[in-house]
Amino acid sequence: DQQVKQNSPSLSVQEGRISILNCDYTNSMFDYFLWYKKYPAEGPTFLISISSIKDKNEDGRFTVFLNKSAKHLSLHIVPSQPGDSAVYFCAASAEGGSYIPTFGRGTSLIVHP
Amino acid sequence: GAVVSQHPSRVICKSGTSVKIECRSLDFQATTMFWYRQFPKQSLMLMATSNEGSKATYEQGVEKDKFLINHASLTLSTLTVTSAHPEDSSFYICSATLPHHAWGPQDYGYTFGSGTRLTVV
Numbered sequence: 001d002q003q004v005k006q007n008s009p010s011l012s013v014q015e016g017r018i019s020i021l022n023c024d025y026t027n028s029m030f031d032y033f034l035w036y037k038k039y040p041a042e043g044p045t046f047l048i049s050i051s052s053i054k055d056k057n058e059d060g061r062f063t064v065f066l067n068k069s070a071k072h073l074s075l076h077i078v079p080s081q082p083g084d085s086a087v088y089f090c091a092a093s094a095e096g097g098s099y100i101p102t103f104g105r106g107t108s109l110i111v112h113p
Numbered sequence: 114g115a116v117v118s119q120h121p122s123r124v125i126c127k128s129g130t131s132v133k134i135e136c137r138s139l140d141f142q143a144t145t146m147f148w149y150r151q152f153p154k155q156s157l158m159l160m161a162t163s164n165e166g167s168k169a170t171y172e173q174g175v176e177k178d179k180f181l182i183n184h185a186s187l188t189l190s191t192l193t194v195t196s197a198h199p200e201d202s203s204f205y206i207c208s209a210t211l212p213h214h215a216w217g218p219q220d221y222g223y224t225f226g227s228g229t230r231l232t233v234v
Contacts, residue, residue: 034223036225041122041123041228041230042227042228043117043119043206043208043225043226043227043228044157044206044225045225046217046223046224089157093223098210099210099223100162100210100223101223103156103157103159104156105156106156106157
């Protein structure tokens with residue numbers, strides 16, 4: 001039973017446009033949400049996160065939105081750049097779980113020049 | 114910042130042999146480390162939680178006798194793939210949790226190694 005779901009395995013976007021990556025979760029105990037970026041043959045690197053007490057967190061071109069009632073979060077990248085092409089993993093964690101993240105299956109983003 | 118180093122980055126071994134992958138915390142002590150396997154469809158599968166000085170906790174479906182985990186010190190965890198077969202070929206990634214005082218402002222101190230590409234021929 002997947003507690004964190006990324007239903008789109010891939011996304012293709014034109015350079016300069018907005019990329020929107022979606023993530024849904026089922027466990028209402030999750031109180032912290034993270035996005036990781038992964039290039040081929042490398043480990044994931046932390047990108048941005050959001051606490052459940054917020055509904056938006058912004059860091060440069062990256063913004064994460066959280067809709068707790070819908071148990072949904074999204075990562076917006078604007079403007080998208082070819083270097084953003086990677087696999088993006090959504091993760092969620094809870095204090096009760098010692099903040100060990102549960103990961104989604106990932107979405108492969110391709111940004112075309 | 115804190116770094117998790119994983120070695121080797123890639124290894125090719127013959128079927129039936131064993132391979133050891135190391136995961137080191139370079140500038141912090143990690144009482145807990147984690148081992149993941151990435152499958153072709155991108156997903157990260159948590160294999161086991163490695164606890165310093167005690168037995169690893171394996172996720173359901175992971176063969177503990179095949180994937181031996183040793184966490185003998187606060188800076189080193191090893192994953193040994195025993196009697197490797199071609200189906201064990203995969204990308205293995207370790208991660209560690211940083212001590213509370215070293216947490217970044219947002220990442221809650223969960224850091225990944227660079228991964229190991231294992232190919233069994």
